[in-house]
Amino acid sequence: MNRRKKGNQILKARAKKANAKLSSKIKPKYISKGDRETILTESAEDTNVNSEK
Template identity: 80%
Template sequence: MNRRKKGNQILKARAKKANAKLTSKNKPKYISKADRGTITSEPTEDKNVVSEE
């Protein structure tokens, strides 16, 4: 591999990594199975609030 090709390859790889960091991440944050179980078992109290007058 000649010197020019190797240099271009390194620069392309750096540009690709920098571009990947700048793009928005569409993947949702991972929630473990244990956390999913606790989230579904806990009822939300905000929906059950009754205003007393």
Template identity: 65%
Template sequence: MNRRKKVNQILKKRAKKANDKLNSKAKPRYVSKAERAKLEQRSGEQK
């Protein structure tokens, strides 16, 4: 692989990672089954 191609490949990889970090909020945070049970129990107590 020549030098220019290697440098371009590294720069593209960095740009892609930076872009992914900015747009990674599409998926909601994972909540475990135990946490969901706790939340439901708390909401049941409040009513």
């Protein structure tokens, strides 16, 4: 591998890593199935309490 190709390869890899860091903030945080279930049940209970008032 010649010098120019190796240099370009390193620069492309750095740019790719920098773009990955910037774009990863858009992705929402993972919520496990159990946590999703508890959140849904809590919100359902809240709506039932509000509708009874």
